[in-house]
Amino acid sequence: MRHQVIIAGLGDTESALEDSRSIPEMVLAAVQTALADAGIDYGAIDSVVTASVDLFDGITASNIAVTEVVGAVMKPETRISADGLAAIAHGACQIWSGAYETVLVVAHAKTSMARYQELTQWAMDPIHVQPLGVDFLTCAGLQARLLAHGDAGADRRWAQIAADRRGRASRPLAPASSVEEILASKPVALPLRQGMCAPMGDGACAIVLRGAATGAQGPVLRGIGYDLEPHALGDRDLTHWHGLERALQRACKTAELQRAYAHFDFAEPSCLFAHEEELFTAAVKLREDTEISADGGLLAACVPVVAGMSRLATATRQLRGAEDGGRRALVHGTWGPVAQGQVVAILEGTPL
């Protein structure tokens, strides 16, 4: 019998183009909020999972800079160098297995520290690709061109998606703009323009996962699944998010849900480019009444690594605020060039 995992506490810093705090200060703020939200202190934490990427932090073993503020001194800590939602997956497994009852999961990144896109070149093959100056934005442009081939309305639809998402955010990192303004915005990797890309910033997110035996209240993390595509772009079918389909299939299996009948009231995709939202909806085949990106999602404000965890935080708030409580959310995270890595989580609110 698997132990039930409850999302017991949330804390995140407000995403900013530049957060002037140091990384430990920023992380501490998120952790303190999450612990207060869960009604616990550091002593209740059995285990910690952190998510960070050394290249982004300009420091190797970037987790050791936050050991103290995440309460990991003399505790088991695991670091995941991928999206924060993958760190949630690892934390959930620790509770499902019965190893621990309370797991703190923390993600952080500060894109203001360096030129983010330039850093992503160093995630590419060092013999065949990196020397050419290819970065994640190049890869996204190559994917967008394939998708737009023979589809004259694609760029206008993508501009519409970006305008809609940014328009519903309370504090977007890029100014709200019209479809026409986005279509006229700076070309960055044509057919992609600046306005179709997620604006990047700084932030941290902390989430407390607890086993049901602790008496914790909150939405239940029912299922998790993830998947990796091949690294080389030329080896992949860039027109579909096959990895997401497989990840969702696995998540449904762990949640003991029939994929074909699983309905989601809320979906929180991680879309770094507007065309990715079309790949997301095609892969997960949502019903029309599913609410997507309630707070504007990453197209309004994106902190790498924190991204998928910020989606989990938003979905948790949606479930907490739902009148009947008994709703289901699909949460999504990605990492790597054109979403090489895909992770999804299935959350359910507790019926009142």
Add this chain to the structure above:
Amino acid sequence: MMREESIRIPFRFAAGRAGSRMLAALRDDKQILGSHCPVCVRTLAPARPFCPECGGENLKTVELGSGAVLVSWTDMPGRGLFALVRPDGADTAMIHKLLGQSGDFHIGARLRAVFAAERRGHIADLQGFEPDPGSAA
């Protein structure tokens, strides 16, 4: 307060057996190499040490053509044009540069490889791909 820093550390990346053959062929013969997987019955570009599909190492090195088909491309103003190109004889595409103006290209266009005059066993020995004027496609 901010401390400004620029991290510059020299590195040496081993190209491996397949990568070294590929780079040597670019340098010495102006030739792009691929690998044929007899299990998956497909030819991969560029040459690989193992098949990413089945994991098999029993790959046969094959010489690919200097002609290619444009699979996709992107224009990054100030940085040039990048492309996914499928060299003749290959079943998969590789990333490289496009030489020319944005308006010269369309998906499915025929291309030809352009090699540097001075070559040193580096992926940039292949300068990129340009439109093939000898082709009507």
